[in-house]
Amino acid sequence: MPKFSYKAKNFNGKEENGIMEASDKLRLAKLLKQKGYFLVSAELITKKTKKSGNKALSFLEGMFGVPLADKLFFTRNLEVMIKAGVSLPRAFNVLSRQTKSKKFKKALSSIADKIIKGESISDCLGGHPWIFSALYRETMRIGEETGKLEDALHILSIQMEREHKIKSDIASAMVYPAVVLGMAVFIGIFMFLFAVPKLKESFTEMKVVLPITTRAMFDFVDFLIVQWPLAILSLGILITGLLIFIKSKKTVKIKSIILLKIPVIRKITKTANSALTLRTLSSLLAAGVPIVKSLEIASGALSNYYFKMSLVESAKSVEKGGKLSDSLKKYEDIYSPVVMQMMEVGEETGETPQVLAKLADFYEEEVAISTKKLSSVIEPFLILVIGGVVGFFAISMMQPMFSMMGGV
Numbered sequence: 001m002p003k004f005s006y007k008a009k010n011f012n013g014k015e016e017n018g019i020m021e022a023s024d025k026l027r028l029a030k031l032l033k034q035k036g037y038f039l040v041s042a043e044l045i046t047k048k049t050k051k052s053g054n055k056a057l058s059f060l061e062g063m064f065g066v067p068l069a070d071k072l073f074f075t076r077n078l079e080v081m082i083k084a085g086v087s088l089p090r091a092f093n094v095l096s097r098q099t100k101s102k103k104f105k106k107a108l109s110s111i112a113d114k115i116i117k118g119e120s121i122s123d124c125l126g127g128h129p130w131i132f133s134a135l136y137r138e139t140m141r142i143g144e145e146t147g148k149l150e151d152a153l154h155i156l157s158i159q160m161e162r163e164h165k166i167k168s169d170i171a172s173a174m175v176y177p178a179v180v181l182g183m184a185v186f187i188g189i190f191m192f193l194f195a196v197p198k199l200k201e202s203f204t205e206m207k208v209v210l211p212i213t214t215r216a217m218f219d220f221v222d223f224l225i226v227q228w229p230l231a232i233l234s235l236g237i238l239i240t241g242l243l244i245f246i247k248s249k250k251t252v253k254i255k256s257i258i259l260l261k262i263p264v265i266r267k268i269t270k271t272a273n274s275a276l277t278l279r280t281l282s283s284l285l286a287a288g289v290p291i292v293k294s295l296e297i298a299s300g301a302l303s304n305y306y307f308k309m310s311l312v313e314s315a316k317s318v319e320k321g322g323k324l325s326d327s328l329k330k331y332e333d334i335y336s337p338v339v340m341q342m343m344e345v346g347e348e349t350g351e352t353p354q355v356l357a358k359l360a361d362f363y364e365e366e367v368a369i370s371t372k373k374l375s376s377v378i379e380p381f382l383i384l385v386i387g388g389v390v391g392f393f394a395i396s397m398m399q400p401m402f403s404m405m406g407g408v
Contacts, residue, residue: 004028004044007319008037015040024120026145040319041292066104066131068167072160074099074108079153089116107131120144134297135159135280139287152287159283162360166272166367173371177378184386191393196221203400213396256305260334264377268370270334273307275363278339282356292319306334323347 006028008016016037022028029039074095081091089112096108111124122141125132136156143152200218203210210218224231245251259269280301284294295315302308314327325343328335339359346355 004042006032006042007040008032009040010037024145025141041290041296066101066107068160068164070099070101070104071131071136072157072164074104075153075157075160079150079157082150082153088112088121104131121149134300135284138289138293138297139284142288146288155283155287159279162279162364163276166275166364169368169371170268170272173374176375177382180382180386184389188389192221192224196397197225199397208400211396211399213392214400217393217396252303253305256303256307259304260306264374264381268367268374269304270336271363271366271370273302273304274335274339275360275367276302277307277311278356278360278363282353282360285353285356291324295324306331310334324352 003019003021004025005019008018010016020028020031022031025039025042028042032039077095077098078091081094082088086094092108092112092115096105096112099105099108107128110127111121114124114127115121120141121144122137125137125140139152139156140149143149196217200221203214246255259265277298280298281294284297285291289297292315295311295318299308299311299315302311310328310331313330314324317327318324323344325340325347328343329340332340342355342359343352346352349355
């Protein structure tokens with residue numbers, strides 16, 4: 001039988017920590033209730049294997065996971081199929097045939113087989129943490145225990161739909177800058193490989209004294225042409241290093257502070273993370289997940305270090321009896337005062353999930369508006385950068401010509 005490490009309190013406020021065997025968390029809560037305690041939090045104790053697995057493989061799985069759109073499609077259709085009375089194993093098998101992702105197809109087929117053998121849905125989903133987040137698994141567990149799996153899937157559909165919209169808005173805003181930079185790089189490579197060598201040949205024949213900027217450019221072109229294998233290797237190492245930096249958990253604090261300091265990006269970072277925080281908490285609380293557990297799960301759904309730590313610290317404070325709104329007041333530099341005020345209203349009225357959902361709607365609209373303006377804000381910056389590069393190239397090439405004309 002599974003063992004759980006738990007924290008519980010009695011009605012006098014006395015806390016008890018321990019380990020107990022139970023078939024699931026619901027059964028654990030009932031056993032503690034019989035002893036006069038109510039469950040605060042519980043974690044399943046799993047047996048550690050001798051080998052933790054291939055770290056490189058885990059990294060690749062995390063980097064190339066199942067697209068959010070595929071998971072959203074699956075969740076919506078699973079909700080519809082359950083409402084129609086389709087059995088869970090059949091639903092998972094049918095949906096596995098509809099997905100294009102091989103990883104997702106394999107996972108859904110495996111889950112269907114495990115459900116047939118009698119395993120719970122939440123335990124089956126737990127075997128695929130790179131696909132199904134803690135938020136997804138916990139919401140499904142609550143839905144399974146309460147017999148409201150359809151409601152849990154509906155909550156997850158809304159959560160994922162809004163999350164997908166935020167990410168799509170940000171990605172759309174970056175299309176224009178990416179295209180402009182891509183074209184600039186392409187034209188630059190073309191000039192370096194075809195135009196600059198001919199100019200160098202002409203200047204060499206005329207024995208023109210070259211300025212330092214022109215010599216540096218010619219040396220760089222020679223490196224690209226003569227040492228092209230090394231140039232390609234260097235570019236590959238640079239791109240790989242950049243990807244590792246972006247994905248690495250060790251650099252999350254550095255990335256977070258950079259995004260919160262860049263003038264153009266700062267507002268979108270704060271608004272998007274606030275929207276995701278509020279939407280996630282609203283979904284978990286609406287599904288019936290305890291607030292401490294909700295904060296812990298929501299912190300895992302966030303990528304920004306400072307937003308993540310605000311929820312981790314708030315979970316500790318709430319577990320000791322504090323209010324969530326009071327806990328977040330320490331983080332006024334990342335959360336708007338409106339967030340604290342609305343949370344106070346939710347706590348006073350007992351409608352925290354509904355209040356957080358409405359506030360999340362507001363911030364999601366703010367993200368959409370901000371991202372639409374992003375292209376127009378970035379455009380002048382791009383013009384300055386590209387203009388500076390073109391100007392440097394023009395000056396480097398024109399200076400020798402002016403020297404030649406002056407010597408005639």
